[in-house]
Amino acid sequence: MSHDETLAGITEVLAAVASVDASDVAPEKTLAELGLDSMTALEVVVAAEDRFGLLIPDDEAARFRTVGDLVGYLERAAVPAR
Amino acid sequence: MAATDLRVAIIGAGIGGLSLALALRERGLTADVYEQAPELTEIGAAIALSANSTREYARLGLLDELTAASTIPTELIYRHWRDGSRIAAHPVHNDNTYVSRFGAPYLGIHRADLQKALSGAFGVKYVHLGCRLVNIIEDNNAVVVEFANGRVEHADIVVGADGVRSTVRRWVTGADDAVYSGTSAFRGIVPTDNLPSLPDPHAIQFWMGPDAHLLHYAIGGNGELVNFFAVVETPRMWLQDSTVADVHEDVPIASFRGWHRAVTEMIRAAESPIRWGLFTVRPLLRWYRDRVVILGDAAHGMLPHHGQGANTSIEDAFALAAFLTESRSDDLDTAFVRYQTMRRARTRKIQRSSWVTSSLLHLPDGPAASVRNEKVARVPQDFGWIHDYDVQRALAALTPPVAARPSD
Numbered sequence: 001m002s003h004d005e006t007l008a009g010i011t012e013v014l015a016a017v018a019s020v021d022a023s024d025v026a027p028e029k030t031l032a033e034l035g036l037d038s039m040t041a042l043e044v045v046v047a048a049e050d051r052f053g054l055l056i057p058d059d060e061a062a063r064f065r066t067v068g069d070l071v072g073y074l075e076r077a078a079v080p081a082r
Numbered sequence: 083m084a085a086t087d088l089r090v091a092i093i094g095a096g097i098g099g100l101s102l103a104l105a106l107r108e109r110g111l112t113a114d115v116y117e118q119a120p121e122l123t124e125i126g127a128a129i130a131l132s133a134n135s136t137r138e139y140a141r142l143g144l145l146d147e148l149t150a151a152s153t154i155p156t157e158l159i160y161r162h163w164r165d166g167s168r169i170a171a172h173p174v175h176n177d178n179t180y181v182s183r184f185g186a187p188y189l190g191i192h193r194a195d196l197q198k199a200l201s202g203a204f205g206v207k208y209v210h211l212g213c214r215l216v217n218i219i220e221d222n223n224a225v226v227v228e229f230a231n232g233r234v235e236h237a238d239i240v241v242g243a244d245g246v247r248s249t250v251r252r253w254v255t256g257a258d259d260a261v262y263s264g265t266s267a268f269r270g271i272v273p274t275d276n277l278p279s280l281p282d283p284h285a286i287q288f289w290m291g292p293d294a295h296l297l298h299y300a301i302g303g304n305g306e307l308v309n310f311f312a313v314v315e316t317p318r319m320w321l322q323d324s325t326v327a328d329v330h331e332d333v334p335i336a337s338f339r340g341w342h343r344a345v346t347e348m349i350r351a352a353e354s355p356i357r358w359g360l361f362t363v364r365p366l367l368r369w370y371r372d373r374v375v376i377l378g379d380a381a382h383g384m385l386p387h388h389g390q391g392a393n394t395s396i397e398d399a400f401a402l403a404a405f406l407t408e409s410r411s412d413d414l415d416t417a418f419v420r421y422q423t424m425r426r427a428r429t430r431k432i433q434r435s436s437w438v439t440s441s442l443l444h445l446p447d448g449p450a451a452s453v454r455n456e457k458v459a460r461v462p463q464d465f466g467w468i469h470d471y472d473v474q475r476a477l478a479a480l481t482p483p484v485a486a487r488p489s490d
Contacts, residue, residue, distance in 0.1 A: 017427075039431050039467070046427040050419075055367045058434055 001078060006052075006071050013047045014067075027068030034067070045070070054078060085407050086110050091227055091237035093215050093250050095122060097129070097193070098378030098395030099243030100200035100209075104142060105403035107204065114237075115204070116229065118214035118244075122201055127269060128192045128301045128309035130155075130286065130389045133184035134471045135396035140186055147199050152189035153300040154180075155286040160458045163291025166281065166342040170459040174286065183462075184469050190286070190299040190309065192271070215244070218253045218374060223411065225373045238411050240374045241402070243395070246361045247325065248380030254371045262320035263360045263385055265440060268312045268334040270352025274300060277308060277351065279344040289345050290454075292446035294337065296345050297387075310348050311386065312338065313360070315444060320359040331355040360385055362437075365430055370418040377402055382429040385436040387443065388468060394429050400473045401425055404484045424480065432468060 001009075007027065014020035020034045031041050045061045052074050064070045088111060092099045095117035103113045131139075131148070139145055154175040159168055173179040180188050201209050210233075217228040218240060225240050242250020247260050274283050286299035298310035314337045334349050334357075363383035369376050378395030402421050409417035442458075445451040457464070478486035 042431050042434065043427045046430050047423070049367060050423050050426070053367070055365060058365065058430075058437075 001075075003071070003075065006074050006078075007067075009051055010048060010067060010071055010074075013044055013051055017043050017047045025067055027071060028066060030066050031064065031070075048074065052078060085409055088239055088406065088409075088411060089224075089237045090114070090239045090241060090406070091116060091225075091235055092241045092243055093227070094242065094244035094378075094380075095119075095197070095201065095209050095211075096243060096245060096378070096395075097196060097200070097392045098380075098399055099241070100197065100204060101135075101138075101396045102241060102243060102377065102399035102403060103204045103208065104200060105138075105400045106406065108142060109403055109407040111403070111407060113208070114235070115209045116213040116215065116227070116235070117209060117211050118230075120212045122197050122209070122211070123194055128190060128271065128299075129196065129392045130299060131187075131189045131191060131196070131396075132389065132393050133180070133186035133188065133469045134473070135393040136189060137184075137186035138396060138400050138473060142203070144199060144203060145187070148189060148191060148196065149187065150303050151195040151199070151301075152191040153284060153302060153305040154187055154189060155284065155299050157282065157285040158461065159282060159285045159287045160455075161287055161289045161342070163289050163294075163341050163345070166289075166344060169290070169455045170461070171285075172462050180469075183466070188469075190301045192301050192307075192309075215249050218250070220372055238373065239406065239414065242374065242376040242380045243378050243399075244380055246363060246379040246383035248376060250374060251363070251366075251376050251380045254368065254374055254376055255366060259364050259366060260361045260383065261364050263362055263440075264318060265313050265315055265360045265385070266317065266320075267314070267358045267360060268337070268349060268352070268354065268356070269310060269358060270349070270354040271301070271307050271309050272348055272351040274306055274308050277344065277348055279342075279347045280308070281344065283308060288443060288458075289342065290443050290445070290451075291341060293444050295443040296338070296341075296348070298348065308348065310352070312345075312349060313387075313440075313443070320361075322359070325359045325361060327357045327359070329355050329357045333357070362433065365426075365433070369422040369426070370414075373414055375402070375418050375421070377425075381425070382433055384429070384433040385440050387436045387439040388432055388465065390432050390436070390468060394432060397428070397471065397473050398425055401477060404473075404477050404486075408484060420480070420484075424476065428471070428476075435465075435468075 011025045090113040092115045159171045214230040219226040284305045289296040293315045296312040377398040405417040405421045474486040477484040
């Protein structure tokens with residue numbers, strides 16, 4: 001999965017779980033700037049797990065500050081598709 | 083095959099399993115419950131039911147029977163471990179605060195009383211005792227379950243409601259995902275009359291101190307008994323196969339040396355030299371495999387510090403019943419995926435919050451405890467979301483929505 005595909009997937013998750021407008025999502029945006037408190041952020045993490053099929057440990061998730069942190073984690077953790 | 087023809091086998095007649103049986107019946111599905119114990123008895127344990135589960139039981143018409151066996155706490159009080167001073171207090175029954183806010187009551191009840199009410203409502207003839215699961219075998223479009231007593235049953239769906247050390251979960255994930263928390267508990271049930279030093283015996287109270295806390299609340303129709311749960315940060319490792327271990331009779335009291343007399347008096351009165359290891363289940367990516375699905379502690383065993391282990395099992399049960407009602411025997415995946423997506427998020431939040439709470443309750447006196455004390459003063463604001471949750475409303479809010487209540 002490419003970087004753009006991962007970001008697009010996260011954008012959809014943010015829209016579905018936290019009603020974040022797709023045009024507001026960018027890698028450098030912090031989760032707080034998108035209006036997510038720690039509990040909503042955890043919902044986003046769980047939905048991202050379902051979407052990408054991998055588990056994100058809670059202590060990793062607690063370190064995510066920006067959208068890019070979450071995308072970066074998924075890219076490192078995912079088994080390359082090709 | 084229509085959903086109402088599904089044969090559902092529930093493994094475990096605890097609170098989650100029996101609640102699922104009732105929730106399925108409410109929606110027109112039948113189920114059988116298989117329990118390894120030869121009798122439905124729970125030793126020395128009580129639970130606190132909060133509005134997120136009592137509103138479901140209220141709809142089933144069970145509330146009068148449950149209330150008759152319960153005590154509603156007057157207040158939620160946090161106290162200092164040694165001098166007993168009130169650090170924070172929040173009304174529960176007082177001024178009808180809790181019911182006015184959440185629309186359903188908070189009940190302290192003995193597990194045996196709750197189990198009796200649930201199994202009685204469901205019908206004891208559908209609860210099969212002495213059936214310890216030993217094998218699950220897939221067989222074309224069904225599942226075969228084998229029990230240690232030689233019994234063999236066929237089902238379309240098997241639900242593992244068999245607790246934190248779940249056998250069914252091992253079949254689903256292929257691993258033992260239970261994790262010892264590094265904390266253990268002494269618990270007991272004591273006649274209230276034997277606790278002369280205890281202030282506010284009908285409140286739910288946390289006594290918080292260094293590396294330990296004690297929680298208690300009253301149970302029984304007239305608050306005649308006090309159930310307590312005393313948590314310590316030992317042993318570092320849990321080496322027993324069982325989740326309980328006998329200890330020398332002096333161990334529980336020695337763990338609370340120097341604490342307020344109400345605490346030591348309670349532990350001494352219980353005469354219960356048993357240590358309960360507190361286990362959690364690591365977050366799981368999947369709660370099902372083929373025709374087998376898990377709920378409750380089996381899926382998301384958590385530390386009990388929000389009192390939500392049983393309550394979230396009950397939420398799971400009513401959610402799973404709704405999804406199964408809309409499922410087909412040849413497509414269970416859709417129902418299971420929707421169930422786990424909804425429930426994984428909710429339970430992960432509470433599971434995580436319970437971890438954080440555990441260390442907060444165990445601080446020594448000092449600056450960190452002062453910050454903590456400000457936090458416990460905000461508990462009703464900060465944790466209202468746990469009690470406010472309405473499974474039926476959450477189902478109706480999904481895309482696509484699931485019928486919130488059984489149609490009549």
